[in-house]
Amino acid sequence: MNLRHATLHQLRIFHAVAQHNSFARAAEALHLSPPTLSLQVKQLSETVGQPLFEQVGKKIFLTAAGATLAEACADLETRMERLTQDLAALQGVERGSLKLAILTTVKYTVPKLLGGFCAAHPGIDVAMLVGNREMLLQRLANNQDDLYIMGQPPDNLDVVCEDFADNPLVVVAPPDHPLVGRKRIAPKRLAQEPFILREPGSGTRLTAEKFFTERGIALRNRLEVGSNEAIKQTVAGGLGLAVLSSTTVVAELALGELVQLDVQGFPLIRRWQVVYPRGKRLSAATRAFKDWLFEHRPVAPARRTTPQG
Known part of the structure; x- marks a missing residue:
């Protein structure tokens, strides 16, 4: 076995199959024909020297070797994304990507701010997911996005929280x-x-x-x-x-x-919070959006002083 013969293209294809648990869905997601995708996975399996999938009925499952390789592929994807961000940072904030996850309630506020940011920085690729609190906490625990905007930060995760608006x-x-x-x-x-x-x-x-x-x-x-x-x-x-x-x-x-x-x-x-895992390396694009968020945050009206009943 010599993994130096495995290509990055093969590893990405294998990782897609592992994520989708389906050759057909992975082929559709990658815009490849099923025969082409199957051939690449077969060649990677030969390079590894062990089967990567096993079929039980109509379903496919990762073998022990496949599960180990899938974990390594996830690490590789993360490292490649970091490399992309580091290279983009060398070119300045006008290049890069931003993955944002926001609470459903914030969709009435943040998308407007995001629109202004995108207009000011058209070279930054932005993806925004809107979900409920449970979904955001799960994604936060898995470090799937760059920034999270929610109302109540989690107690059980080591995160940085910065409040920016009422x-x-x-x-x-x-x-x-x-x-x-x-x-x-x-x-x-x-x-x-x-x-x-x-x-x-x-x-x-x-x-x-x-x-x-x-x-x-x-x-x-x-x-x-x-x-x-x-x-x-x-x-x-x-x-x-x-x-x-x-x-x-x-x-x-x-x-x-x-x-x-x-x-x-x-x-x-309550306060809206910008949240991200403590120790996370924020890309230049992410830092730029966070700064934009605080600079352009909505001004709260005067608070009522009604006594507590």
Whole structure:
């Protein structure tokens, strides 16, 4: 066995097959014909001197040798990406790539900032993923992206967190709700109301539940919904109240589809965080976007000083 005879092209093809668990899907992803892909994997297997895959029924699985090689390929991909970033840094910030993962709630704020950054730095390739908190934490643990933007950083990961903007949480209701127009509503009054909540683990839900629990109030959970858009429609339909980021309901409040209730202690002020693994080497493009984010972050309106109820 002499791995010096293995080509980088073969290793990338093998890695794609290992990731997709399918020759056909890997061929489609790499824009190769299945026979060409199979030939490259066969030649790599001959170079290694051991089979890399085994077929059980219609499924393929990595052999022990294949699993070892796949791990090495992942390391190689990471090193090649770092090399690309290092070379781009030598050419200045106008070249490079940026992989960004943001919380679903931040999609009302960050993409606008990202658009301005891309216009100012057209030579930087940008990829942005929008997901829920669970997805972002999993990707963060696997170091799959350059930067993560979320509301509540994880407690169990060694990360750097830099807050850059306010994220006010407000209580919203349908326009015909009896509490609309009432002033200084006591939080205990809401114990009688059904609430539409995000999924367990959501940062918005955790913050809202903490606020009410500290006041001896158990929220009536009428529905759990996995997206802010669905929650807004459900509240507008009269099924309950909700605690949402004010950035997500600007249009609905302006149109009168939802109304913000004047609840004592609200808005709850959280902070958006820029998060990345401690010790991670930020590329020139990543540092440039982080600087842009802080330079162009939205200015928060004056905070209300409503006493806590």
